Amino acid sequence: MTVRIKEWPGTALSSKDFETGRVLTVHHKPKAEYRWDAGVAIGRYLRELKEGRLIARRCNACGRILLPPRMFCEECFVPTSEWVFVKDTGTVNTFSICHVRWDMVRLKDPQLPAVINVDGASPGMGILHLLGEVRPEDVRVGMRVQAVWKSPEEREGAITDIKYWKPI
Amino acid sequence: MGKVAVVGAGMTKFVRRAQETGRELAWQAARMALDSAGMTLKDVDAVVIGSAPDAFDGVHMKGEYLADGSGGWRKPTMRNFVGGATGVFAPIQGWYHIASGQFDTVLVVCEEKMSSCHPHPQGAFLTIFDHTTERPLGPNLLWIFAIEMNRYMTVHGITKEEIALVAVKNKRNAMDHPCAQLGEELTVEDVLNSEIMAWPVNRLDVSPASDGAAAVVMCAEHVAKRVTDKPVWVEGVGWHLDTAYWTNRDLYYPRYVEYAARMAYDMAGIKEPRKEINIVEPYDPFDYKELHHLEGLLLCERGEAPRLTADGVTQRDGDLPVCPSGGLLGVGNPIAAAGLMKVCEIFWQLRGEAGKRQVPGTPKRGLAQAWGDLMQVGAVIILGR
Amino acid sequence: MREKLTNPEDVRTWPGTIPVEYVYTAGVAGEAYLRAIKERGCLAASTCPDCNIDYLPPRLYCERCFAKTDEPRDVAARGVVETFTVAHRDLDGRPLEPPVIYAFVRIAGTAGGLIHRLGDVEPGDVHIGLEVEAVFRPPAERVGSILDIEHFKPVG
Numbered sequence: 001m002t003v004r005i006k007e008w009p010g011t012a013l014s015s016k017d018f019e020t021g022r023v024l025t026v027h028h029k030p031k032a033e034y035r036w037d038a039g040v041a042i043g044r045y046l047r048e049l050k051e052g053r054l055i056a057r058r059c060n061a062c063g064r065i066l067l068p069p070r071m072f073c074e075e076c077f078v079p080t081s082e083w084v085f086v087k088d089t090g091t092v093n094t095f096s097i098c099h100v101r102w103d104m105v106r107l108k109d110p111q112l113p114a115v116i117n118v119d120g121a122s123p124g125m126g127i128l129h130l131l132g133e134v135r136p137e138d139v140r141v142g143m144r145v146q147a148v149w150k151s152p153e154e155r156e157g158a159i160t161d162i163k164y165w166k167p168i
Numbered sequence: 169m170g171k172v173a174v175v176g177a178g179m180t181k182f183v184r185r186a187q188e189t190g191r192e193l194a195w196q197a198a199r200m201a202l203d204s205a206g207m208t209l210k211d212v213d214a215v216v217i218g219s220a221p222d223a224f225d226g227v228h229m230k231g232e233y234l235a236d237g238s239g240g241w242r243k244p245t246m247r248n249f250v251g252g253a254t255g256v257f258a259p260i261q262g263w264y265h266i267a268s269g270q271f272d273t274v275l276v277v278c279e280e281k282m283s284s285c286h287p288h289p290q291g292a293f294l295t296i297f298d299h300t301t302e303r304p305l306g307p308n309l310l311w312i313f314a315i316e317m318n319r320y321m322t323v324h325g326i327t328k329e330e331i332a333l334v335a336v337k338n339k340r341n342a343m344d345h346p347c348a349q350l351g352e353e354l355t356v357e358d359v360l361n362s363e364i365m366a367w368p369v370n371r372l373d374v375s376p377a378s379d380g381a382a383a384v385v386m387c388a389e390h391v392a393k394r395v396t397d398k399p400v401w402v403e404g405v406g407w408h409l410d411t412a413y414w415t416n417r418d419l420y421y422p423r424y425v426e427y428a429a430r431m432a433y434d435m436a437g438i439k440e441p442r443k444e445i446n447i448v449e450p451y452d453p454f455d456y457k458e459l460h461h462l463e464g465l466l467l468c469e470r471g472e473a474p475r476l477t478a479d480g481v482t483q484r485d486g487d488l489p490v491c492p493s494g495g496l497l498g499v500g501n502p503i504a505a506a507g508l509m510k511v512c513e514i515f516w517q518l519r520g521e522a523g524k525r526q527v528p529g530t531p532k533r534g535l536a537q538a539w540g541d542l543m544q545v546g547a548v549i550i551l552g553r
Numbered sequence: 554m555r556e557k558l559t560n561p562e563d564v565r566t567w568p569g570t571i572p573v574e575y576v577y578t579a580g581v582a583g584e585a586y587l588r589a590i591k592e593r594g595c596l597a598a599s600t601c602p603d604c605n606i607d608y609l610p611p612r613l614y615c616e617r618c619f620a621k622t623d624e625p626r627d628v629a630a631r632g633v634v635e636t637f638t639v640a641h642r643d644l645d646g647r648p649l650e651p652p653v654i655y656a657f658v659r660i661a662g663t664a665g666g667l668i669h670r671l672g673d674v675e676p677g678d679v680h681i682g683l684e685v686e687a688v689f690r691p692p693a694e695r696v697g698s699i700l701d702i703e704h705f706k707p708v709g
Contacts, residue, residue: 008346009196010380011188011581012182018576023187024587024697028226029574033212038565046565066416068301094322094419096314097367102307103288103572110367111289113311115319115415126415128302128311133250136367143457157565160304188613189580190667195614202619226575236616284575291573300567 041069050157052149056086056121067121082115086120088147089168093117097136110136116145116165122163130152132164169267171398173392174259174551176205176385177512178250182345182500185283186379191237194279197381198239201275205385205395212385213271217247218258218278219223220503223292225281238277238383251540252451253547254278255382255507260345260405260413260549264384267402272388277328280502289377296542306484310374314366316419316543317456321368323420324401326459328368332333333477334455335372341484344524347509349378349500360456375453376501382508384515390414400518403533404438404550406431415544425464427538428546432535433466436550441466445550446531447517448488449510451538453493461537462490464546489527495541507538507547514551579697582611585625590637591697594689597625598663608684609665630687639676643695652676658685658705672704 017023038046041057045068048055056065058083059073065072076111095114099107112131117124131139132148144163155161178200180186180193188196194217202208217238222230231238231247238245250257255278257413262276282289290309297303321328333356341350362372363469392399408427410417417423429441429513438444459473467488468476477484483491493499493513496506533552537547567648579587582599589597599611599622606615611625637656644647654671656679663698672688695701 003692005200005346008179008181009188009200010186010193010347012183013185013187013578018185019185021697023335024579024584024591025580026577028577030571032571032573033568034299034570035566035568036301038567040298043565049530065369065455068298068413070413074413094315094319095414096311096318096369098308098311098314098365099367099628100308100310100365101296102309104290111306112304113307113315115315115419124416124418127413128297128305130305141318153304158302158304158567173652185578187581187584188576189578189583192580192582195619197620199614223571223573226573226577236588237614237621241616284577286574286576287572295569299569300565303569304567308637420581504675 032103038077039069045069046157049161050155052152052155054086054088056125057080058084064122065120065125067118067125067127086118090116090118090145090165092131092139092141092143093129094141094146095139105146112136112139114165128161130164131166133166170269171389172263172266172386172402173389174194174384174386174515175392175399176201176207176398179347179382179505179512180205180380180511182349182378182380182502182505184349184376184378186281190227190230190279190281191234191343193281193379193381194234194237194277197383198237198277199274201383201385207273207385207395209239210234211273212243212275214244214265214274216258216261216265216276217245218249218254218276218504218508219247220249220251220254220280221292221425224289224471226284228412234277234279239275243258243309243498250547252314252453252503253507253538253540253545254437254504255509256511256536256538256547256549257407258504258508259386260383260407263402263405266386270472274381277381277383278504278508280505281375281379282502283379301537310366311391312414312504312543313454314369317368317454318458319419320460320533326471326474328360329356330474330478331373331456331459335359335485335497336457337477338452338495338497341492341525341528344435345494345499348494350376351494351498352414357475369454373455373498375501376532378506380500380502382505382506382512384508384511398519400515400553402549403552404432404436406435406548408546410544412542412544414544419543421470422460422464422539422546424544425461425546426466426536428548429465430552431443432548439543442468442488445533445535447492447514447527447534448490449493449495449513449534451507452489452491452497453501455497457539458491458495460538465537465548466534470552472512484525484527489546492522492525492527507517510536510538511549511551518551518553571596580613582613582625585698586610587697589625589627590699590701591695593627593679594692595658596628596630598665599625599630604688607665609660609663610667628660628663629662631708632658632666632685634679634681634683634685635666636681636709637679638673654679656705667699669702670704671706674704
């Protein structure tokens with residue numbers, strides 16, 4: 001049947017059609033502002049970040065030490081059991097060298113987002129963070145890294161209290 | 169469970185910006201699907217709509233908004249959204265509507281109009297990252313793909329050249345698709361030399377943002393036998409979700425795709441997928457994803473998909489044609505509509521109606537797969553003659 | 554599962570936005586509608602050739618039978634108040650002085666209509682069934698928007 005269709009529907013427009021007003025448009029900017037509750041587990045996570053420490057939760061049912069911490073274990077579906085401090089060192093699991101912002105504006109210096117498997121948490125318990133004090137071409141999967149913290153006065157209880165992770 | 173057939177398919181062109189509103193696009197695709205089945209809206213018992221976040225189109229309650237253009241006027245109508253997997257999950261939903269015996273004929277319509285969203289559709293996606301533990305780092309969507317691609321490459325020792333072959337193949341295949349946005353003859357060098365966005369991702373490794381719609385008509389066996397002598401049967405469906413703690417998973421392998429595929433293979437009675445599936449439309453928003461998904465679909469060993477590609481096995485005239493449509497990389501990526509486009513392609517291929525895209529031989533069975541959210545949803549549908 | 558918080562500073566929220574804005578195309582039928590308003594100071598309707606329903610605003614297709622509708626035709630911006638409300642507060646809850654009357658105006662000769670403001674009339678004088686017509690902005694000021702109509706006012 002498709003082989004018989006000569007003209008497929010859908011009208012493509014060019015930027016010019018918008019700029020010159022050849023097609024009529026309506027502009028709308030929603031007021032979408034939020035305050036998200038950190039919640040119980042992440043609330044504590046943030047308080048400990050302010051103290052310069054990383055904290056996780058242990059699930060006694062499966063024995064895993066979960067990071068980021070959570071009040072329930074999604075595998076066992078039971079409440080997690082206790083708070084456990086983990087180290088601020090880890091291993092790069094994977095990374096990217098990112099040259100653009102979300103709106104596709106080019107960055108002057110690339111960002112180095114990475115998944116970092118944190119020492120003391122169960123294997124594979126990575127968190128998303130940034131790498132620093134390293135040339136992009138020198139980053140490797142498996143590289144050992146350590147958190148670089150903001151000074152105690154600068155820390156506000158945020159994931160950004162760790163500025164980045166640098167090679168050990 | 170009753171047997172369910174696909175009896176009609178339709179789609180609009182996929183374009184960067186469409187003049188049509190979302191509901192107009194939906195109507196164009198839905199009307200074409202009905203026409204192709206020789207049916208009218210009167211024959212439709214229920215409607216399934218698939219559409220990704222409301223924030224793309226900028227229309228709240230998009231299911232309701234799209235309902236009239238999708239044929240949902242005064243009918244049982246529902247909308248689903250499982251991220252990028254939506255376009256393959258929608259016909260699965262159509263399948264269980266009918267397999268349950270509740271309805272005889274269901275119209276399935278997927279639509280996305282991403283061009284409304286400024287300055288970039290990504291803005292609508294930033295909240296996919298955890299608001300407290302991830303968003304303050306300033307992430308963008310490319311991060312997760314780049315990070316996953318790097319992990320995949322590192323674990324198996326795969327090169328960017330091997331991956332770029334997928335973009336070259338799909339964009340070339342798309343040149344034969346009348347609805348394609350980015351059909352193009354490219355070389356591996358073109359892909360490697362395109363702008364680096366988030367290493368290892370270059371611009372030509374990525375599918376575009378698009379506007380478009382696609383639709384299929386599904387019906388019960390007794391209706392299918394009345395309206396067509398070429399029904400395409402739903403032989404298997406599967407879906408699966410992994411944890412949203414995406415940094416706690418090893419990203420080199422899409423387990424959720426494997427589980428969805430196993431569910432579908434079991435239902436279809438498929439024991440050796442590589443031998444029993446003739447044609448595949450895996451989800452390819454990025455070129456490496458096609459390879460990743462072929463492995464998750466158990467169509468090759470882990471880490472082997474690049475070799476299949478290099479050997480030409482996945483070309484349209486190869487032993488296992490993969491993305492003969494041109495995929496998202498070539499045809500375009502209006503999220504939900506792109507997934508359903510893949511189902512349309514399998515339908516047309518199995519009926520021998522794919523025109524210049526027709527794969528040689530007479531494929532008996534095809535598979536479409538889509539993937540979504542924080543790299544965690546797998547949806548698989550298997551169609552057969 | 555719940556932890557008792559004794560320090561109010563422990564209750565943390567994280568601020569954020571969804572940084573999006575939208576440019577909506579009017580669409581195929583919407584374009585005809587807004588062009589009629591902008592260029593000819595009237596409205597437009599489209600008719601389903603099979604169901605004989607006059608859609609206003611015009612549509613590309615008939616939602617009842619899925620037929621493509623006929624080309625939109627001009628319709629006078631005149632009709633009857635089918636229902637109305639008097640708003641005393643704005644979107645943020647601030648008092649509106651004077652209050653604003655919003656009405657659904659059924660457009661004569663069509664199955665449709667539109668929501669718009671009423672003007673040149675006191676709230677106490679509005680009633681269901683009131684005949685109204687659109688007051689358009691001067692042609693030079695029109696941009697192709699529903700706000701090219703300032704408001705509807707009682708006929709006569």
